[in-house]
Amino acid sequence: MSVELTGAEITIRCLQEEGVQCIFGYPGGAVLFIYDELFKQDKVRHILVRHEQAALHAADGYARSSNNVGVALVTSGPGLTNAVTGIATAYMDSIPLVIISGQVPTSAIGLDAFQEVDTVGITRPCVKHNFLVKDIKDLAETIKKAFYIASTGRPGPVLVDIPKDISQQKTQFIYPDKVVMRSYNPVVKGHSRQIKKAAELILSAKRPMIYAGGGVILSNAAAQLTELTQMLDFPCTTTLMGLGGYPATDKQSLGMLGMHGTYEANMAMQYCDVLVAVGARFDDRVIGNPKHFSNENRKIIHIDIDPSSISKRVKVDVPIVGDVLDVLKELIKTLKTEKTKPDQPAIKDWWKQIDLWRERDCLKFDRDSKIIKPQMVIERLYHITKGDAFITSDVGQHQMWAAQFYKFDKPRRWINSGGLGTMGFGMPAAMGVQLANPKGKVACITGEASIQMCIQELSTCKQYKLPLKIVNLNNRYMGMVRQWQEFFHGNRYAESYMDALPDFVKLAESYGHVGMKIERPEDIDDALKEAFKLKDRLVFMDFITDQTENVFPMVPGGKGLSEMILV
């Protein structure tokens, strides 16, 4: 006779079967049985956050930095609504998460019960898929499907809503080895004829450009992208989400492109004749105005696992649907068998042009300033960590400076909310990164506005002894809002001044952490060095920076890539 398990036991057993080591959550009425089962075992570690949004960001940071599925557990009603920002953040950046939410008992669904919301309805537009488990017999298979859907194809968050009575009922536990779904079979292999066409086009290029996005990171194809770029001697730019997909310190890297991309990357993107887009989606922050972008004639090869990303904003000539890793491997193989070779003289001329653009030195800033320049802090952070830290960020100017000045040579080191642009992401994400990489150096680059959106997590960091290094670029403004108001709203700084700031040093200390306030440029290095020496302590570094500094270059909204505002 087989033993029957409760829904709660089954839930935890499923997580164990999936090899989940760490989950992030917050208990409540509808998930009490599940928490009770968590309590009785020691394979799955639970990290108690202080707000459900942080649980999602932490699971997200865990997933991004480790290539595992991140798992969060929240209760019904407000637990779930608090989590929505985090779910949407992961959805926009295609991060594999499984979210388990409690629900009121099936008999109470639809009756406006205490802590009831239509979880499946609320989350539907911001998940890859979601399930409401209405029969205990479906529970194990549903969780299996959730992990499968989250981690395959274009990854994304999948939610499983479990009513309280289901977590209490009993059934036999069978965890399926695999799932077969007739309605979900993501394409992995690229079409060989399309790959051949792409290879021919690549070899005909006179002004080639490789443009790589987050898909390269998600499919673990950084090595293949690097091989392709270097065998062809092509320039390569990465999007905000693609940083680390190609080594930023390599001479063929043009840095990031887009609204705050480098002059050379944006110009090369605009004026290339063959563009190879790899796991990127031509979004508004990357190419600016699509009409302006299409003014120039160029042939576009687009490799993406999601067919709906292809020809969405820009018409492409050679679409290749497939996993970036698989397609790049095939493409490299095909290129090696081609008889024609790249047009080296033309490419040499193209590099000459690119070098001229590089001479514009678009990321220059005042290095002799008596007030701390935010760029300087990040540059020093880069040097002191030898470029080897995991960097998370919040959203705004500091995020762009981090992307511009920290040179990422490895994938999964740069963790930020690119698509949704979620302030409050940085610190909780860093917690997840630190838990996934206990020996790694983890720094959160933030600002005094963003950090306050999830500041309560200093408490979580204390409880679990997470030695994050928080680099707070404090300019007493919502910097990016202020910058737009300066440029486009006649210097009317409506509600963008951060008044009534706490004393961050004392705040950090009140949570048992180390706080530092740094006001002079000459103190930057010492502060950073000391902070990283304190290996087992969270150090909150409050850098008082220049209030008037702006992020350059900048492509104003609605403008074309070559219409940058330069410093």
Next chain:
Amino acid sequence: MRHIISLLMENEAGALSRVAGLFSARGYNIESLSVAPTEDPTLSRMTLVTIGSDEVVEQVTKQLNKLIEVVKVIDLNDGNHIERELMLVKVRAIDSDREEIKRLTEIFRGSIIDVTDKSYTIELTGTSSKLDAFLDTVKRSAVLETVRTGASGIGRGEWILKV
């Protein structure tokens, strides 16, 4: 341009709301939508009529395909197809109008399925434009109530939408 899209999806609670939600979230318009289970009760077949440029309709079909519960999608405009819509229309029918409306119903190959001394209820099947034409022909003031199913479509000949 008007496109008629056919799709097969898992016959599960919530599948319809995913399709409807997709259209509102992405700003696509739905002219009509009809859905019912197929001969295989685990599958539903949906016919969607939408208006948009070729690029937009291409995105619509790709986005529909991306929904986990959607099994197959085709744009019936890509080939020869037949479409039919059912309409029930209640009209005021008194005195000489009774004969006139009856004749008109015959011309449009409809049938009167309910009769009172003051009204007829007419069942009419055809393309959406045929139903429009009928309504244009009947005196506007005589129409008391209409209910339409929205178009259903199917490919001609060997063109089959199946799992």
